[in-house]
Structure formats: structure tokens, C-alpha cells
Amino acid sequence: MESGSVTTPFGRRPMTLGMLASQLVSRDIEDGKSIDKWKLYRALCEARPLIGVTDRALAVMSALLSFYPKDELSETNGLVVFPSNAQLSLRSHGMTEQTIRRHLAILVQAGLIVRKDSPNGKRYVRRGSTGAIDDAFGFSLAPLLARADELEELAAQVVAERLQLRRLRERLTLCRRDVTKLIEAALEEGASGNWEMVTTHFRALVTAIPRTPTVLEVTTALGEIEMLRQEIVNQLEMQLKSKDISGNPFQNDRHIQNSKPESISEFEPANEQRQGENSEPGQLVPKTAMTRQKRDGYGKPNSGATTTGEGGQNSSSATGKMKAFPLALVLQACPEIIPYGSGGAISNWRDLMAAAVVVRSMLGVSPDAYQQACEILGAENAATVIACILERAGHINSAGGYLRDLTRRAEKGEFAIGPMIMSLARANGNSVRRAG
Template identity: 50%
Template sequence: MDTDFVTTPFGRRPMTPAMLTGQSKARDVDATQSIDKWKLYRALCEARGRLGISDRTLALLNALLSFYPKTELSSETGLVVFPSNQQLSLRANGMAEQTIRRHLALLVNAGLIARKDSANGKRYSRRHGDGAVREAFGFSLAPLLARSCEIEAMARDVIAERIHLQNVRESLTICRRDIAKFIAMAETEKAPGAWRDHYATFRDIIDGIPRNPDIAIVTAALHDLRALRGLIINMLENWRDSQNPSANPSQNERHIQKSESHSSFDSEPEPTSNIADHRGEESAAVSTREPAVTLSLVLTVCPAIADYAPAQAIRDWRDLAAAANVVGRMFGISPSAYQAACATMGIIPTAVAVSCILERSEHIQSPGGYLRHLTRQSQAGSFSAAQMLMGLMKTRGETETTRVRH
């Protein structure tokens, strides 16, 4: 067979590791293996970036494939083609001979073809009496056939990455549109809030995306925009509820409970009153016997929650609540389940619970179902945000002394 050879190049060309590798690939071809050469060529076009070859190099490979007489590449019919540079130039749209030699070397170095040089360096074939090719000298396509599965897998990965990038870009465009229109509405309706600052943050994220970003940059920008959109939605919903208190009976119920207990989270600065009186909401259904939890402890045990806060920093309980709201939406927790948790446990204990869920997200199949379970525990009087933090610390094997006061 034409695949059973190891040969060195003719003339002054030195033997290289790439040539040896290509010839080794040629010997690895399964005698029963075959593939449509043009299907494989299309896969090469998709995977060319990973293989380090250009469109000009592919154009020359296309010309080489056109000299293979069958549609199916198979070792049974031989895999060596032997066109002259002049013939290659005609089928490669007039490519110069010097350019042909350069791109042939690139194909060899990429491990896609292998040289099989004759004693005098000429490309030709020897035939049997019946006209069948007995031996040929030129370029073997055996490495291409041997790597066909690898090349097709590369092409599938490249296509999947391109589709993923398109989806992320589409999500970023929608998120960008949402933020711009939410801010415009807020300014038109004169809703309270630092809308100019939010718009400046929005522009910083958008302007930081280069003209041709990779998937990591677009994903990071989408993450930041989603966090900003979550904060803006939270502010607008609180403003809407303050405009029409009767539309939110659970909020009124929490305000009634305000006089019955005092929040155990007063050891850290609380949000100011420009967002629907979180003091009353945080104190709802929180027992005065529950140990106090500091914001610094929450951030020590649950550092990941900070990634979803405005500017990726949590400065007070309000930022924690806003970040937890974003995470809840990201996890697909229904608004009714989240609202029920806030009504039963309080906004801040719910935010602490969501922060813990985020840290353990790899082990929790249904964050929404788990939050409902915690809500039922709170209704039975057996939920404690402090105990949940302690449990998370023990799971991680933390040894530092906690700041939980009994």
C-alpha cells in the first residue's frame, strides 16, 4: 500500500519531526477507513484556526484533493497524488510556484499531508500492465484520512463555540436594551435613584468590550450587565410598590410585624430609607433569640455573592439583598417562592440563605425547591441563618473562630 513507507525528502530539504510524524500518521490508517474528501475539507475549513492554517493553504489543499480520482478517501485506492507545480497552479487559481512550495510545507508541518519523494525528486507513478497504479511518488493524503475523526471533532467544537458566542451576544444585546430603557423610564418618571451613576456604569461595561471580543470577554460583560439589570429592576420594583402599597399585601403584613420584634442584624449598617423600609422587612419573623450575624461574616463564608453586586462589591445589607435577588433570578427561583421566603424569614435572612445556596450550587439540584424547604423550616421555627452559615463553614472544614454571638 502507499501508506507503508518512511522516506526522507529529496535534495537539500532536511528531515523534520513534522515529516516523521506525518509519515507515522500515514501508517496508522485503517485499511477499512474511508471518508468523503469534500466533507472532510469543509470540516478543515471550520477547524483551520485550531490547525494553524490559512485560507490560502486550504486553497492549495483543495487543489491537491481535486487530483485524487475518487470522492471517498480510502487506502484501498491509494492515497498519493502526484501533480506538478504547474498543474497545481492551474487548479489553485494561478498561485505562484514559490507560494505553492511555501503552502505545501505548511500542510506538511500541520500534519495534513506527507511527502513521498522519488529518487530524483520527480512526482510520478509506476503502473501495472493493466494500468493500475503500482507505486506513486508525490504527496500522501494518508495523514488527512488518519486524522479525519480528530478534524471533524475540532470542527464540531468550533461550530458549537460560534453558536454559543452568538447566543451570548444575543443575550448581551437584550440585556443592554433592557438597562437603557429601564434607566430612561426611571428618569422620565422621576423615580428615586442614582440613575446617572447607573448609566455611567452601564457605559463603562459596554465601552470596555473590544471590537472583536472573544467568548470570555463577552461572557464577563454579560455577567456585569445582568448584575446591573438585577439591581435596577429591584430598585424599580421597590419604587413601584411604594407608589401603590395596597398592591402588595405581604409587604403591609411585614410592616405590621415591625413593632413586634427587632432585627438581630443591627450589628452592621442597614440600608437607608430610599428603598422601601428594609428595617421593617428585615425584622419580620426573625426571633430575638437568634444569634446576630455580621455582614463581614457572611462575605467571609460566602464570597461568591459579591460577584453579583453592583460594581462587584457589597458595602451594606442593601447590596447583599440586591445581589441575592440577582442570584435568585439566575437560578430560576420563581418570584412567588422568593417573595414567600422574604415574607417568612425576612429579606436579609433570605439573602444570607441564597448566598449559602450559591456557594453550594454544585451540590443543590433545585435552588428554588431548596429555598421553599428553608421557608417551611422557618415557618416551623427551625431555620437559622447563623446556623446555616456555621454548617457551610463546617462543610468546608473552616477552622477560624466565628463571630456568631449567642
């Protein structure tokens, strides 16, 4: 500022620590520092969301800058402007004087200008005999010049966030289109699955997006919808692969012979079966999951001991996946999952696994947690556990954390599905006998 003393406001306006801080900041201007006032004003407009000033306050700031005689703000040319409210009103598109005073107070409070009031509160200039300005009373633009670097950084941050938001919204639009068209294709082609439930879940995700979302809100919505898209793709891909395998007997035979844990193929059965044994096809695990399985050490069988759970259910440490319980017994113990099957019914393991994918998303279980459960427990048993969690959803705080905990315990040989199934069956009043 031009003087080293602190200036206080005229009349009833109180002095605040914020005003004092603005005056102290305005003294820390580097020698010879200057900046184009309109370039700085554009940065100020960009940074407005982070500064907390209104657009009308910026209009008043533009009017103040228009009264500065030079294009370059610098201490050499002086930094005080002294227009009357009537003059400010003319350059603020006819804004009333009362409104101007209110927005001037906002600019002062934001630390962008400092009042330099005269003894009587009027704004004027005192010139010397040569016509040069000796002293001026009005509004000092020194804080604006002192904070020029900060304002430009804030403006760059806002521009970057706006660009990020625009790109995220583009991705969200594409993802929504993908999900819509994939569901339409599944319905037109008659693919198995509870597509009505998937559509309802998709609409709920879209409806939850605010009209003017933030970066965080768009990121969250995008993650959920991308997760749903991947689940739909996995389910359709599994059905297409099953059709390809079952449609060619020679290809089916060759696939069974090559599905060893040590082999890296595009897909592998998610549950163990004896060669030549007739059973329903299990859920297929994508190649990426198989690669991760080998990297983490799950793909190599160990010779650890196994423990036997209730009902003859075998739980192994890292030796292999558990044997699946009879589907009828699972549905007797967990009837809540039946409406999520294709057409509101579950007639085979494929229907149960498709229903588990929908329920998994509803329960908030991440794809990674469910994929890991499929790798450790087997696809049928992972779907069974999801059915059990749905049955007890009102008593479980975090379904995802619960599934991860069961998966870790199963990997160590400390968890068997048998007691869980039998307990739920008894709770539902079903009379079952142990499978042996």
C-alpha cells in the first residue's frame, strides 16, 4: 500500500482482523511487480467458485478496474481508485447504489480490495502543484496485485476440474448408452437372466445422479454403472461361451481335457468335476481373473490337509475349491434369492449364479471381492454364499467385508459352507438331512 500505516473504515463500519490481514498482505508486493489488469480479472472470474464471491460482485470489480488509468497494475502507477457510487453504477450496468455497497463489502471481505477511507468518508484525490497524485482515498487494488499468483493458480485448478468433470460426464454418457443397449440386446436375443431387475437397478443408479453433479458424484456414479456394465458383459459372455462349448461335442471334449489348474486358457471351469462326469456347466472365470489367480498363487494346488464341515462339505486351505451342495438344498435354505432368477425362478446352477451377480451389486459387494470368492470357493459356492448373505442381509453391516472375511477363512481351511446352509434351513423350518 502507499502508506505504512493501517487504515480503518469510516463511520459505523467495524474494523476486523480480516481487513487487517488484507492490508498486511498488500504490503508484500515484490518490487517492480506488475500484471495486466484484465488478464488478472479473467483469472479472478475463473477462480470465483473457490474464492466465494458472487458474479455481481465481479461486475463491481470490473467497474473498479475500469477506473484504473493503466492496463498494467503496479505500485509505480498507484493502486487506489476513487470513483463515486454514481459512477460505479453507470459502469455496472445500472446497478443500484445499495447493491453496489453490498458487493463492495463482499470484495473487501474476500480480501480482494482494501478500503482507504478519507476523514469524512468521501472518495477523492489530492494532487500536488505539478498535477501528480499526492494522496488518494477510495479502494486500494493492492491485495489484488499481491495475490495475483495465487489467483492464477486457483483459476488453473478450476479449469482443470471443469475439464475433468466434462471428461467424466462423457464417459458416463457412453457407459449409460452401453448398459442400455446391452440390456436391450439381451432382451431381444432372449438371454437368460433377470433383466427386469437389472433394468430397475440401472434406473436407480441413473436417477441418483444430481442435475449438476460434482466431480466426486460423477466419479461415484460412473464407478457403479461401469461395474454394472462389466457384470452384464460377463454374464452374456459366459452364456455365449457355454453355447459355443456345448454346441460342438469335439470342442467340449477337448475343453474338458485341457482344463487343468496349471494351464492358462481363455476360460476355465470354476468348480472341480471328474473327467467325463455329466453335470450342469459351471460359471466361467475370465482370463484376467485366471492370470491374477496364478500371480497370487491360487492356481497351483498344494498338498495341505482338508477339513470336513457339516453335511460332508469339504473346505480346503489352498488345495482347491469346495464341493457344491445340491441346488435344491441351497434353495430350501435360501429362498430369498429365487425371485432374482430368470423369470422369477431358479432351475439350475447357471440361474443361481446369474441371480447372484444381480444380488451382489444390490448388496454393495465389489466385483473384485466376488471374483476372489469364485476363485477360492468355486463359482457355485460363491453364489451360494451370496444367497446366504441375502438371507441374513438385515443382520450384516457390510456384505462385501463379510464375503472377503469368509473367503480368507476358506482359503485357510477355517470355513465350511455346510453349517451355514444347515442353520438357514433349520431357521426356515425345512427338514433336511446331511448330505453324505
